[in-house]
Amino acid sequence: MLELGRLEDLPESYRAALTAHNLVPLWPSLRAVLPPGKPIPRTRPTCWSYETLRPLLIQAGELTPIEKAERRVLVLANPGHGLEKMQASSSIYLGMQLLLPGEIAPAHRHTPNAVRLIVEGEGAYSTVDGEKCEMRRGDLILTPTGLWHEHGHDGDEPVVWLDVLDLPLVYYMEASYVEEGELQAVNGDGGARAYLRGGVVPSPVFERRDQRYPMLHYPWADVRAALNALAEAEPDLEAVQVAYVNPENGGDCENILGFSALMLRPGETLALPARSPAMVFHLIEGGAEVTIDDAVFPLSEADTCCAPGYSPVLLSNRSAELPTYLFIADESPLHKKLGVYEVRR
Numbered sequence: 001m002l003e004l005g006r007l008e009d010l011p012e013s014y015r016a017a018l019t020a021h022n023l024v025p026l027w028p029s030l031r032a033v034l035p036p037g038k039p040i041p042r043t044r045p046t047c048w049s050y051e052t053l054r055p056l057l058i059q060a061g062e063l064t065p066i067e068k069a070e071r072r073v074l075v076l077a078n079p080g081h082g083l084e085k086m087q088a089s090s091s092i093y094l095g096m097q098l099l100l101p102g103e104i105a106p107a108h109r110h111t112p113n114a115v116r117l118i119v120e121g122e123g124a125y126s127t128v129d130g131e132k133c134e135m136r137r138g139d140l141i142l143t144p145t146g147l148w149h150e151h152g153h154d155g156d157e158p159v160v161w162l163d164v165l166d167l168p169l170v171y172y173m174e175a176s177y178v179e180e181g182e183l184q185a186v187n188g189d190g191g192a193r194a195y196l197r198g199g200v201v202p203s204p205v206f207e208r209r210d211q212r213y214p215m216l217h218y219p220w221a222d223v224r225a226a227l228n229a230l231a232e233a234e235p236d237l238e239a240v241q242v243a244y245v246n247p248e249n250g251g252d253c254e255n256i257l258g259f260s261a262l263m264l265r266p267g268e269t270l271a272l273p274a275r276s277p278a279m280v281f282h283l284i285e286g287g288a289e290v291t292i293d294d295a296v297f298p299l300s301e302a303d304t305c306c307a308p309g310y311s312p313v314l315l316s317n318r319s320a321e322l323p324t325y326l327f328i329a330d331e332s333p334l335h336k337k338l339g340v341y342e343v344r345r
Contacts, residue, residue, distance in 0.1 A: 004030055043089045043278050043308035044080035045295035050096075050119070050302035057098045057160065066103045073097045073163060078306060085168070088306045089278035091331045092257065093167040098160055099124050099153045107150035110178040112170040113254045114143040117162040117282060117327050118220075119302050123155010128216045130187040135159060138220025138284045140244060140327070144213045144254055148181055162282055162304065164329045166256040195247040196222070214248050220284070224325065227263040231323075239270055241328075258332040264288060264317035264324040272313040276342040277331035279307045281315075286324025289316040310344065 007015070007028040018024065032040075057074050066072060076094035077083040088094040097116075099105060101123065116126060117140055124135045128149040133141045143149040153159060170176045194202050195215045223242060231240045240263040244253045252258050264270060264286070272279075281290055283299040290297045291314035292307040298318070299305065307313050309331070317324045335341035 004028065038310050041090075041278075041308040041310065042080045043078055043306065045292035045297070045305070045307055045311070046078050046080075046088070047290075047295075047297040047299070047303065047305040048076045048094075049300075050304070051300065053096060054160070054302075057096055058158065061098050061100050061158065066100070066105060070108075071097060071105055072099070076304060076306075080308075087168040088280060089168070089308065089331065091166055091169040091334060092278060092280060092306070092329060093163070093165040094280065094304065094306075095163040095165075096160060097163050098158060099151055100158055101153050101156050103153050104183070105151040107148055107181040107183050108178050109146055109148045109181065111145050111175050112165045112167040113145050113256055114163060114165045115254070115257075115259060115329075116141040116143070117164065117284075119160040119162055121155065121157050121159030123157065124151060124153040124159035126151050127184050127186060129213075130184050131216055132186045133217040135161065136220065138224070138325075138327075140218040140220075140223075140259065142213060142216045142218075142253060147213070148184055150183055162327075164257065164259075164280065166254075166334075169256060169334070198226075198247075201247055211248075213253070214246065215253070218244055218253075223261050224285075227261060227325065228323075231263055231265060240265065252333040254333070256331075256334045258330050260328045260330075262315075262326045262328055264315060264326070266322055267317060267320040269314065269316040272315065274310050274312045274344040275330075275332075276309045276340060277335045278309045279313065279331075280329040281305050281307070282327040282329075284325045284327055286322060287318040288324045288326065289318055290314070291316075310342075 004027050053074060060072055064072060073095040075086045076088055077086050078088050081087050086093060118135045118137050120137060122136060126133045126141050126149055128143050129147045167176060226242050227240055242261055244259040245251060246253050282304045283301055285301060288299045290299055290305050293311050297305045
């Protein structure tokens with residue numbers, strides 16, 4: 001490979017002249033931005049133990065009232081990007097959010113897309129674009145770009161959920177901002193009910209209001225049942241996995257990140273090929289071992305880990321008797337839209 005010149009090879013006076021005019025020579029840094037063969041990721045294989053972080057999250061509830069926090073969250077930060085960047089990968093933000101009984105996290109809307117994967121507790125809800133979405137363990141709730149949303153809690157125990165946002169990308173594009181608003185009037189919970197059965201969508205006689213996001217709430221009970229039915233119907237299927245999609249068009253449920261649920265059958269080990277997008281794995285039920293490059297993470301319920309792009313991943317169910325269920329978030333929709341999606345076998 002051609003050996004490129006170094007910055008220090010240039011005369012100091014020449015470098016000073018370039019700097020004075022906001023100019024930078026490309027060749028000394030060319031291999032940093034265009035490395036040979038494959039990217040050099042900053043994202044590191046990283047795992048966050050729920051058993052470790054939960055006491056700290058509960059303590060945050062004791063130290064900071066919701067009025068002082070707006071959203072009480074501990075960010076799951078990847079050390080490869082620097083903890084101050086608050087990102088799990090180049091395009092994925094993760095946070096564990098706590099809502100205590102009687103609290104209301106006020107209404108706002110923002111440009112980053114978000115989803116909430118409920119980790120524990122009952123009695124809380126999100127109101128998104130006027131639709132009240134009750135929170136139950138394993139449920140997925142969307143808060144897409146530009147939609148008003150707030151969270152409330154009518155129950156009697158702490159509720160925790162995993163936030164997944166495309167905040168790092170939207171922030172990088174200098175397009176990230178928030179607007180504050182008033183609590184919304186609830187106009188129903190139609191999405192989850194209207195699209196309860198696959199293959200059937202509402203088709204009224206008269207033109208309906210255009211909805212970019214017709215379904216905002218994906219109950220875990222339905223997703224789990226779909227996984228179990230798929231495993232039973234196709235016992236030779238290589239991977240028992242379902243995607244969270246827009247029920248009107250079958251496309252990704254949000255614009256930038258993709259979401260799916262995967263079942264590992266008892267004793268199963270599944271090898272995922274190296275793909276260009278980074279991936280996040282969150283364990284909903286069971287126990288798994290995740291191997292990413294040379295890193296091995298044993299996952300218990302509510303643990304979360306991140307795999308950089310271009311890394312093969314090995315998923316193993318640690319139980320020989322019971323299935324394990326994982327929630328997956330990845331950057332596939334973004335990579336496909338940009339034309340850089342790649343699978344290496």
